[in-house]
Amino acid sequence: MKRALITGTTGQDGSYLAELLLEKGYEVHGLKRRASSFNTQRVDHIYQGPHTEDQRFKLHYGDLSDTSNLTRIMKEVEPDEVYNLGAQSHVAVSFEAPEYTADVDAIGTLRLLEAIRFLGFEKKTRFYQASTSELYGLVQETPQRETTPFYPRSPYAVAKMYAYWITVNYRESYGMYACNGILFNHESPRRGETFVTRKITRGLANIAMGIEQCLYMGNMDALRDWGHARDYVRMQWMMLQQDAADDFVIATGKQISVREFITMSAKELGITLRFEGEGVNEVAIIAAIKGPKAPALKVGDVIVRVDPRYFRPAEVETLLGDPSKAKEKLGWVPEITVEEMCAEMVAHDLETARSNALLKSHGYDVPVSMEN
Ligand code: NDP
Ligand code: GDR
Numbered sequence: 001m002k003r004a005l006i007t008g009t010t011g012q013d014g015s016y017l018a019e020l021l022l023e024k025g026y027e028v029h030g031l032k033r034r035a036s037s038f039n040t041q042r043v044d045h046i047y048q049g050p051h052t053e054d055q056r057f058k059l060h061y062g063d064l065s066d067t068s069n070l071t072r073i074m075k076e077v078e079p080d081e082v083y084n085l086g087a088q089s090h091v092a093v094s095f096e097a098p099e100y101t102a103d104v105d106a107i108g109t110l111r112l113l114e115a116i117r118f119l120g121f122e123k124k125t126r127f128y129q130a131s132t133s134e135l136y137g138l139v140q141e142t143p144q145r146e147t148t149p150f151y152p153r154s155p156y157a158v159a160k161m162y163a164y165w166i167t168v169n170y171r172e173s174y175g176m177y178a179c180n181g182i183l184f185n186h187e188s189p190r191r192g193e194t195f196v197t198r199k200i201t202r203g204l205a206n207i208a209m210g211i212e213q214c215l216y217m218g219n220m221d222a223l224r225d226w227g228h229a230r231d232y233v234r235m236q237w238m239m240l241q242q243d244a245a246d247d248f249v250i251a252t253g254k255q256i257s258v259r260e261f262i263t264m265s266a267k268e269l270g271i272t273l274r275f276e277g278e279g280v281n282e283v284a285i286i287a288a289i290k291g292p293k294a295p296a297l298k299v300g301d302v303i304v305r306v307d308p309r310y311f312r313p314a315e316v317e318t319l320l321g322d323p324s325k326a327k328e329k330l331g332w333v334p335e336i337t338v339e340e341m342c343a344e345m346v347a348h349d350l351e352t353a354r355s356n357a358l359l360k361s362h363g364y365d366v367p368v369s370m371e372n
Pocket of ligand 2: 089090091092131132133134183184185186194195196197199216217218219220222223224258310311312315316317
């Protein structure tokens with residue numbers, strides 16, 4: 001039985017990857033952080049607990065900032081494959097916490113690679129690094145491919161650039177099987193609530209049910225190449241099953257704007273939007289409503305406004321990936337379109353909003369955080 005160690009197993013990708021590896025018969029070890037409240041919701045459905053027979057999924061307390069802890073877990077687990085998905089992954093937050101982001105996202109990667117080397121596992125343990133399209137930042141070429149020069153635009157992207165190169169360096173210096181997946185944005189109903197797609201699907205679903213009144217957005221002109229996380233974790237596993245380690249761009253090859261994603265999400269709720277005004281004065285107004293999915297709304301309601309607090313000190317305006325290498329060498333193609341993904345996310349968030357609206361109508365408090 002193969003053994004895998006996943007950092008970031010409680011996150012979006014980590015939870016899908018853990019499911020995939022368990023299906024493939026792996027023993028899966030995940031890192032979880034100590035928090036003052038439960039933080040394992042995304043993996044609770046696959047975690048059997050310590051008192052059952054099936055112990056193929058195990059969670060270890062750990063943190064990417066803690067060298068001795070990582071080395072001890074690595075020694076205990078002796079993994080065949082390590083997937084380094086753990087990170088302070090929010091670009092806007094990295095401007096607020098640049099040093100922490102560097103420690104976890106850059107040096108955390110080094111700590112794992114060093115643990116593998118220190119323990120003498122460099123010929124046994126394969127390593128996957130969650131690299132990112134944010135490396136391209138101020139894009140130097142469109143579409144972006146493996147050879148496109150990097151130009152990071154945030155403390156997050158700069159930290160991830162260190163992680164990218166230290167992974168390449170350990171491959172070249174010590175013959176380790178270590179790869180970078182340069183993944184473009186990928187989403188799902190498990191996406192963190194403060195990333196833009198989930199903020200939109202959750203916000204609009206709440207507004208449709210009368211729990212929130214308005215969605216406040218940053219730069220709606222930003223263009224992204226959005227895929228589905230389930231497709232992308234399949235690729236993470238495939239990258240570690242090759243004869244030789246290599247780096248791959250993973251993307252759909254199509255891009256849309258944040259504004260278009262808002263329009264697409266509204267359409268899933270039966271709402272047609274009209275955008276009016278410019279810059280910080282731009283708003284989205286309801287032009288038409290079809291069907292019963294948005295009982296709290298009427299034509300003419302303003303449901304999207306711009307709030308400059310969501311602008312970033314330096315923005316990544318456009319990203320578009322060229323996944324040809326992954327297609328040619330690995331036979332990987334994404335199966336889920338952005339429209340299908342958007343529909344799945346809206347349906348999921350609408351179900352939650354409906355339950356919350358019901359609770360609210362019976363006088364219960366519902367937890368809706370508006371500060372995204
Ligand atoms: P999430 O933010 O959903 O998950 C991040 C995970 O990292 C969580 O499990 C989180 O734990 C954990 N984590 C955060 N800080 C630490 C720390 N100090 N020590 C250990 N673990 C920590 O991210 P995604 O699943 O979306 O992304 C996975 C990886 O892929 C990340 O590295 C991200 O930067 C990268 N990436 C993501 C893309 C995307 O579009 N989703 C695209 C390209 C790269 P907790 O649950 O306790 O917060
Ligand atoms: P990104 O994702 O920065 O690309 O990083 P995010 O969803 O946060 O932003 C995408 C684009 O939308 C614009 N935007 C807003 N973003 C947020 N979060 N909230 C808003 O209100 C808002 N309004 C407009 C942003 O400015 C940006 O241009 C994600 C993360 O998962 C990284 O970890 C990963 O490496 C990259 O994707 C690829």
